[in-house]
Amino acid sequence: MLLANMCLLTPNDLERIFEKLDMNGDGLLSLEELNHLLEKTGFKFSLEELESLVRKKSLNLSEFLFFYDTMLKRDDGDDDKIDDDEVESDLVKAFNVFDLDGDGFITSQDLECVLKRLGMWSGKDCTTMICSYDTNLDGRLDFQEFKNMMMLTTS
Structure with missing residues (x-):
């Protein structure tokens, strides 16, 4: 993965x-x-x-x-080349962890809830975190915005 x-x-x-x-x-x-x-x-x-x-x-x-x-890292022994289908599949799985109600969006409430469950929430402003990657400014992340965010963190 x-x-x-x-x-x-x-x-x-x-x-x-x-x-x-x-x-x-x-x-x-x-x-x-x-x-x-x-x-x-x-x-x-x-x-x-x-x-x-x-x-x-x-x-x-x-x-x-x-x-x-x-x-959580893929080690395929091939100069760390990543299979696009595997990346997409992993991103979908990760997105679904945060999309608590299955509506296709991650809201600041979804993010806060997941961070709390993981023991990682320490009063962070989840709205600001969402807005940082919310390109259409609807206050939530769709899958493409989530994917863009995740791919930026790998660079």
Whole structure:
């Protein structure tokens, strides 16, 4: 998947997510805790599938960051060339995570809700974030505006 190249997650964001997911505070994410995050973001894995990907029962912060980098980046061994169909598919999946009511638009309320679910909302003005990429000025992002935003973050 290509989403890591397109996400605006910093290492600090990922550390906050890790801390929120580490429900028992032991400094490790169990596969159940990790799977909870993946389900919230629209990815479905059985615990067995996840264990075969991770190859351990839990992850510390460094391993979580490595998992994020390796899971969400495409490594096809071909000079990192990206298949346009895969990019489009990943963008649709990402868009659908934020388009909570399925109406084809991401509103500032949708964005705030998803950021809160991910533990990443800290009072940010979601309206300003949406307006930054809202080219037709309707106060929400359609898929093309979302795609343009995400593709700009990969440059």
